[in-house]
Amino acid sequence: MKKYTVSVLLWLLFEAIAVTLWLMLDNLFYLFNFSYIGTCLALGTAFYAARLRHARTVVQFAVGLYMLVYLGILRGENMQIEGFWYYLFLGVFEAAVIHYVVAKILGPLFFGRGWCGYACWTAMVLDLLPFKTPRAPRLRRLGVVRYLVFALSLLFVGALFVLRVPNLESIMFWSFLAGNLLYYAVGIGLAFALRDNRAFCKYVCPVTVFLKPASYFSLLRVKNDTAKCVGCGVCKSVCPMDVDMTNNARNRRFGTECILCFSCIETCPKKALYL
Ligand code: SF4
Numbered sequence: 001m002k003k004y005t006v007s008v009l010l011w012l013l014f015e016a017i018a019v020t021l022w023l024m025l026d027n028l029f030y031l032f033n034f035s036y037i038g039t040c041l042a043l044g045t046a047f048y049a050a051r052l053r054h055a056r057t058v059v060q061f062a063v064g065l066y067m068l069v070y071l072g073i074l075r076g077e078n079m080q081i082e083g084f085w086y087y088l089f090l091g092v093f094e095a096a097v098i099h100y101v102v103a104k105i106l107g108p109l110f111f112g113r114g115w116c117g118y119a120c121w122t123a124m125v126l127d128l129l130p131f132k133t134p135r136a137p138r139l140r141r142l143g144v145v146r147y148l149v150f151a152l153s154l155l156f157v158g159a160l161f162v163l164r165v166p167n168l169e170s171i172m173f174w175s176f177l178a179g180n181l182l183y184y185a186v187g188i189g190l191a192f193a194l195r196d197n198r199a200f201c202k203y204v205c206p207v208t209v210f211l212k213p214a215s216y217f218s219l220l221r222v223k224n225d226t227a228k229c230v231g232c233g234v235c236k237s238v239c240p241m242d243v244d245m246t247n248n249a250r251n252r253r254f255g256t257e258c259i260l261c262f263s264c265i266e267t268c269p270k271k272a273l274y275l
């Protein structure tokens with residue numbers, strides 16, 4: 001794709017979502033919300049493509065803080081996975097349900113794990129830690145933890161409904177705060193223990209259970225011009241997610257882990273990688 005095509009497509013996609021939800025749900029908030037996120041993503045990817053090095057970090061904070069502080073803390077909307085179950089069980093198509101459908105269930109068909117590279121408020125902090133590229137081999141078996149956390153979140157919210165616990169709104173708010181503090185603590189601890197900023201993403205994060213299947217079919221993905229590639233392996237050495245981008249097959253090693261950070265594309269000495 002041409003240099004700024006991704007940014008334009010992202011902006012158009014989010015504007016389409018913003019206008020559709022605004023008109024469908026008769027709520028101006030959705031126009032503002034998705035326009036803001038789409039504009040941040042489009043500007044960030046455009047600046048990044050223009051080689052402004054910290055553009056991705058700026059987008060991570062612009063979107064991540066908006067969602068964590070404004071939506072989560074000030075508006076009291078639990079955007080974590082338990083918030084998704086909560087609104088789903090209430091039968092309400094808003095807040096976390098819309099967020100999950102757009103960013104984590106259907107959106108990845110277009111932009112893969114772009115959420116993880118540009119918008120996640122957990123990763124915005126983890127990416128500041130010193131281990132940007134993993135210093136040790138991946139512990140594949142540890143990946144089972146994400147399914148346990150996923151099941152626990154479902155059980156937790158399911159139990160609140162089954163036991164008819166009162167004050168669910170308040171419980172969801174406090175679980176959002178507690179859950180985030182726990183995620184940051186575990187994420188930072190794991191990053192230092194395994195010398196890998198993204199260890200939490202690889203082994204613990206329950207959201208990946210939603211993100212990975214659709215990412216497999218993502219329209220946006222890093223491709224390799226095998227006529228140019230000399231197999232030097234530099235690209236793989238800078239990838240924070242251990243992806244084998246020298247293989248163009250969809251089932252390439254850790255292919256559903258790509259967060260579209262573009263580090264490999266920037267680093268390839270032969271300019272063999274592209275979107
Ligand atoms: S894997 Fe989870 S914690 Fe990591 S960036 Fe994606 S959503 Fe955030």
Ligand code: SF4
Nearest residue numbers: 229230232233235268
């Ligand atoms: S850095 Fe470029 S040339 Fe080297 S293996 Fe990767 S894609 Fe091929």
Ligand code: SF4
Nearest residue numbers: 239258259261262264
């Ligand atoms: S380095 Fe390349 S393959 Fe790895 S996550 Fe970033 S864009 Fe994806």
